[in-house]
Amino acid sequence: MGMIQTEKGTKKFTEKEKLSILKEAEKEGVKKTLGKYNLYPATYYYWKKKYSSLGSDGNLPSKGTYDASAVRKLEKENAALKQLLAEKELESKLKDEMLKKKYPHLRKLL
Numbered sequence: 001m002g003m004i005q006t007e008k009g010t011k012k013f014t015e016k017e018k019l020s021i022l023k024e025a026e027k028e029g030v031k032k033t034l035g036k037y038n039l040y041p042a043t044y045y046y047w048k049k050k051y052s053s054l055g056s057d058g059n060l061p062s063k064g065t066y067d068a069s070a071v072r073k074l075e076k077e078n079a080a081l082k083q084l085l086a087e088k089e090l091e092s093k094l095k096d097e098m099l100k101k102k103y104p105h106l107r108k109l110l
Contacts, residue, residue: 018047019051021039021047022047022051
């Protein structure tokens, strides 16, 4: 591996090296692999979370590139979910108001 040891003693791995360590940990076991590379479990699980979206082939997305149509689709979905949430909150407030009017002795509970 082309791991670089800095002056502070920290290790620097390339993204491909990180992926190969993650794959090795799946095959050989996490504890054994972490011992081999002298890594902390927190580092391993951070890498695992970060690279889990890459799928089984492990292809890294190039920096700064993204699928514009996917972003637009997600933005539309996000807006629709925000609208739905706002409607549900308004509906809940209206129900509370109606209950307060109908059952004034329950005001403290609502």
